[in-house]
Amino acid sequence: xxxxxxxLSESPDRFxxxxxxxxxxxxxxxxxxxxxxxxxxxxxxxxAIFASNLDEFYMVRVAxxxxxxxxxxxxxxxxxxxxxxxxTLINERAQELVDRHVKCFTDDVLPALRAxxxxxxxHDQLSxxxxxxxxxxxxxxxxxxxxxxxxxxxxxFPYISGRSLNLAAVIREPGGKIERFxxxxxxxxxxxxxxxxxxxxxxxxxxxxANLDSLFPGLEVVDHHPFRVxxxxxxxxxxxRDEDLLQALERELARRRFGPAVRLEVTAEMDEKTLDLxxxxxxxxxxxxxxxxxxxxxxxxxxxVKVDRPDLKDDPFVPGSPARLAKxxxxxxxxxDGDVLLHHPYDSFATTVQTFxxxxxxxxxxxxxxxxxxxxxxxxxxxxxxxxxxxxxxQVVVLVEIKARFDEEANISWARALERAGCHVVYGIVxxxxxxxxxxxxxxxxxTLRRYCHIGTGNYNPKTARMYEDLGLLTxxxxxxxxxxxxxxxxxxxSRQTEYRKLLVAPYGVRTGLVQRIExxxxxxxxxxxxxxxxxxxxxxxxxxxxxxxxxxxxxxxxDLIVRTNCAVRPGVAGLSENIRVRSxxxxxxxxxxxxxxxxxxxPEVFIGSADLMHRNLDRRVExxxxxxxxxxxxxxxxxxxxxxADEIIGWDLQPDxxxxxxxxxxxxxxxxxxxxxxxxxxxxx
Numbered sequence: 269x270x271x272x273x274x275x276l277s278e279s280p281d282r283f284x285x286x287x288x289x290x291x292x293x294x295x296x297x298x299x300x301x302x303x304x305x306x307x308x309x310x311x312x313x314x315x316a317i318f319a320s321n322l323d324e325f326y327m328v329r330v331a332x333x334x335x336x337x338x339x340x341x342x343x344x345x346x347x348x349x350x351x352x353x354x355x356t357l358i359n360e361r362a363q364e365l366v367d368r369h370v371k372c373f374t375d376d377v378l379p380a381l382r383a384x385x386x387x388x389x390x391h392d393q394l395s396x397x398x399x400x401x402x403x404x405x406x407x408x409x410x411x412x413x414x415x416x417x418x419x420x421x422x423x424x425f426p427y428i429s430g431r432s433l434n435l436a437a438v439i440r441e442p443g444g445k446i447e448r449f450x451x452x453x454x455x456x457x458x459x460x461x462x463x464x465x466x467x468x469x470x471x472x473x474x475x476x477x478a479n480l481d482s483l484f485p486g487l488e489v490v491d492h493h494p495f496r497v498x499x500x501x502x503x504x505x506x507x508x509r510d511e512d513l514l515q516a517l518e519r520e521l522a523r524r525r526f527g528p529a530v531r532l533e534v535t536a537e538m539d540e541k542t543l544d545l546x547x548x549x550x551x552x553x554x555x556x557x558x559x560x561x562x563x564x565x566x567x568x569x570x571x572x573v574k575v576d577r578p579d580l581k582d583d584p585f586v587p588g589s590p591a592r593l594a595k596x597x598x599x600x601x602x603x604x605d606g607d608v609l610l611h612h613p614y615d616s617f618a619t620t621v622q623t624f625x626x627x628x629x630x631x632x633x634x635x636x637x638x639x640x641x642x643x644x645x646x647x648x649x650x651x652x653x654x655x656x657x658x659x660x661x662x663q664v665v666v667l668v669e670i671k672a673r674f675d676e677e678a679n680i681s682w683a684r685a686l687e688r689a690g691c692h693v694v695y696g697i698v699x700x701x702x703x704x705x706x707x708x709x710x711x712x713x714x715x716t717l718r719r720y721c722h723i724g725t726g727n728y729n730p731k732t733a734r735m736y737e738d739l740g741l742l743t744x745x746x747x748x749x750x751x752x753x754x755x756x757x758x759x760x761x762x763s764r765q766t767e768y769r770k771l772l773v774a775p776y777g778v779r780t781g782l783v784q785r786i787e788x789x790x791x792x793x794x795x796x797x798x799x800x801x802x803x804x805x806x807x808x809x810x811x812x813x814x815x816x817x818x819x820x821x822x823x824x825x826x827x828d829l830i831v832r833t834n835c836a837v838r839p840g841v842a843g844l845s846e847n848i849r850v851r852s853x854x855x856x857x858x859x860x861x862x863x864x865x866x867x868x869x870x871x872p873e874v875f876i877g878s879a880d881l882m883h884r885n886l887d888r889r890v891e892x893x894x895x896x897x898x899x900x901x902x903x904x905x906x907x908x909x910x911x912x913x914a915d916e917i918i919g920w921d922l923q924p925d926x927x928x929x930x931x932x933x934x935x936x937x938x939x940x941x942x943x944x945x946x947x948x949x950x951x952x953x954x
Contacts, residue, residue: 280348282818282844283836284926286809287329287345287354291361292928293833294321296854296920298365299930302372308380309580310856312573315373319567322362323431323498326531330358331500334530346811346836359555370562373569386467386575388563391478398464399478406479410458414476416483419449425549426451430499430527433460433473433565436542438491439484447490449545452476452483454494460568467575471563493538496564497550500527529556536561582856587616587734588950599624600631600711603720603744609901610740611908612726613857614946617733621707621722621740622649628709628720629657635717636663636710638756640702643727644682650728651682655689664691667759669702694760697890700775702759704878704892705740708752719749723894725861725876736860737943739876741894741901745770748894759890774891778879779813781893785866785873786816790823792869800867801827802909806860807834808881821847828913831922832859834882840924850922851913851931855943863909864893874902916940 300306301314336343337351344350349357378388394402416437417426428434433454440447454460454473461469473494480489532552534543536559547554578584588594590610592602602608610620626649628634637657644650658664668683670676687693696702705724710717726738743749747769755773757763766773772781792799801820808814808831817837821827827848829837839848853859864875877893879885896902911917915936920928931938 280344280346282838282841283346283809283811283814284838285345285347285349285354285357286834286836287333287358288361288926289809289834289836290325290329291358291365293852294318294325295365295368296852296928297321298369298372300854301369301377307581308377308384309573309575309577310582311377312381312569315369315377316567316569316573318365318369319565319569322365323567326498327430327501330355331502331527331530333358334528335500346809356555359558363558366558366560369566370560373566374562381572384577384580386572386577388461388469388471388572389464391470391474394464394470402462402464402470402475403479405462406475407482410455410472410476411479411482413455413458414452414483417451417453419451419545419549428497428529428550429453430497430501430529431565432456433494433496435473435477435480436493436495436538436546437480437484437489438542439487439489442486442488444488449542450484452480459571460565461571467577469572473564491539491542493535493542494564495535495538495546496533497529497552498531498533499529502527532557533560533564535559535564585947585950587613587619589616589619593620593623599627599742600718600720600744603742604718607741607743607745607896607898607901609896609898609904610724610742611861611904611946612733612738612740613735614950617730618649620742621724621728621733622653622730624709624720624722624742625650625707626653628711629653629660629662631711633712634662634709635712636665637707638665638710638752639707639728640667640669640704640759641679641682641728642669642703642705643679643732644729645731646678648682648728649730651686654686654691658686658690665694665756665760666691667694667696667702667756670695671701692760696759700888700890701884702890703885704755704773704890706752706755706892708749708756718744719746719753720744721748721752723748723752723877723892725878735857737857739861739863739905741876741896743898745897755892770895770897772875772877772879772893772895774879774885774889775887778891778893779810779881779886782864782881783813783816785864785868786813786820786825788868789825789866790820792867793820793824797869798867799823799825799869800865801825802830802863802865802906802913803828803881804830804859804861804863804909804912806832806862806880809834809836810881810883810886811836813881813886817848818845821845828909830859830863830909830912835922837922838924838926839922845924849913851917852920852922852928853912853917853942854920855918855941857943862893863905865906865909872902872906874905876905912942914940917942 297314297318301311333351333355419425435452437450438447439450460472462472464470477492529550529552590608592608628637654664666686668679670679683693707722709720721743724740726736751768751771754765758765766776772778789799789801814837817827829850831850831852835850837850839845839850862877866873874896875893879891879893885891916938918938918941919931921931922928
């Protein structure tokens with residue numbers, strides 16, 4: 269075939285907008301909440317996820333755009349938009365999605381919950397007896413922790429903390445005309461939904477609002493309105509200063525709560541005078557105000573998701589274990605005979621990764637354990653195992669990434685606990701986040717040392733391992749062991765190694781390694797040899813990688829991209845990307861694994877690892893992709909990603925114009941949920 273040559277460098281239209289792409293992703297999450305086939309409390313879960321996602325989007329992405337705008341930077345996005353243009357686009361689209369979100373909850377999910385005996389009511393809807401009981405509850409449990417803050421010449425406007433729920437109260441002297449403003453913070457350490465009965469709930473702000481007169485005795489409460497502020501939560505740690513990184517981060521965490529406001533959420537009933545006061549004092553632009561026609565902060569709906577109604581949730585399932593590990597033999601004996609591929613949550617994290625570390629901690633022949641920790645759980649069995657190993661006299665080296673966004677405080681706490689137990693704790697490399705998921709166990713076997721490894725796509729977190737789809741490789745491959753040894757020397761010492769045997773390591777080798785392989789597929793296609801690329805990732809926005817994929821498409825390479833969230837690729841565009849397809853899977857589990865598959869003239873190369881195709885992952889993080897050489901593991905991964913692109917699989921397909929269509933509504937009418945299919949595969953014992 270003849271190859272079409274397009275000058276990519278002069279065409280910003282070849283990329284979609286990253287921020288709009290993220291909003292598209294959250295719209296797909298919202299579509300799951302709107303889907304009546306999804307169990308009712310799972311729909312509530314998706315409503316909560318949507319709200320939490322949007323919070324983080326404003327705290328990080330919108331905050332970054334606002335910072336650029338305030339600094340007068342004219343840096344444009346890959347698709348050519350200025351920060352101001354992107355903020356306008358975001359505000360319009362976010363308001364549209366919030367309206368959909370609240371409509372789904374108020375008009376659809378809430379009545380359905382009520383029909384099932386689960387009710388969220390306002391104070392006005394309570395019976396006389398319920399009102400009496402709630403007044404007593406308020407006076408005993410809520411009133412003592414409330415602090416109304418007046419605003420007048422002697423009382424400046426109070427600081428409003430990020431993501432706090434507040435009431436704006438308007439008060440005056442009885443019979444007077446001068447109105448005053450007061451702010452009442454809804455206490456965040458009290459349940460947002462007060463339980464009235466078994467499954468009957470009252471929003472806390474409704475209870476506080478009904479009792480405002482007790483906070484302002486002798487005054488008249490004229491009006492009240494809930495509001496909520498979102499603030500910039502992105503940290504800016506100066507790592508080049510001669511200062512302990514831990515201390516610098518703690519200082520920045522203390523500063524985070526005072527970040528500038530990036531969003532103000534108000535109800536549709538708020539009057540203009542109060543709104544003007546809030547926007548002026550909180551210092552937000554009118555365009556940053558989101559009007560919510562209903563309850564604020566639906567991320568708190570997790571409390572409703574926890575209601576004990578299994579009939580309204582997904583069917584439970586028991587994760588399995590790979591057959592070779594299920595026999596109960598020593599992991600070291602099993603891995604000596606070959607690699608084991610893990611696929612969570614279908615494979616249990618507790619009986620695989622956790623057991624691997626626990627066995628290593630307890631084994632008298634294990635001399636050392638080295639591990640990276642990016643995010644882990646509140647009561648982490650992995651951390652406890654590492655502490656036990658150190659207390660048993662083993663050398664334990666742990667790289668705790670204390671800059672992991674929104675987990676900084678928890679990771680600082682774990683770092684100190686590990687240090688107290690005698691572990692060697694390091695915080696990574698200056699200027700880089702360590703995002704890779706790696707563990708190395710060194711074991712004395714006779715007169716030799718043997719290395720056992722785990723490399724994964726997900727965090728060492730047993731909680732998220734039950735909710736996120738991820739892959740992991742357990743191996744005793746000597747070359748991978750040597751690679752991880754070299755990598756830990758980079759992380760803990762002054763090594764500057766950039767070349768590895770079976771690993772691609774960012775910030776030096778992931779983009780280069782992937783682009784080289786993409787170009788190799790293009791050469792195969794030009795020569796008439798077998799060529800195909802399948803990449804599964806959370807995000808793909810790196811321009812250099814995308815342009816390489818466009819060139820490969822023009823050379824005739826069939827390219828399938830499975831992208832969960834951000835995707836700047838425009839597939840199916842004549843002369844540019846007609847051989848590229850993009851699909852997104854939204855389901856019960858968060859699709860989190862990263863895979864890169866290259867057919868390579870029928871000699872496939874398959875990688876799994878931690879890196880997404882984003883600038884931050886490729887340039888500002890330590891990331892690891894490992895080449896999977898075990899034939900069975902490689903075949904399993906290949907079947908998995910090929911299956912996700914099958915016509916009958918339910919997903920969202922990206923169109924050339926940047927819109928997403930549900931494959932169920934496509935010409936072939938997809939009918940199979942790939943995650944349910946995988947669960948059934950476990951249940952069948954296959």
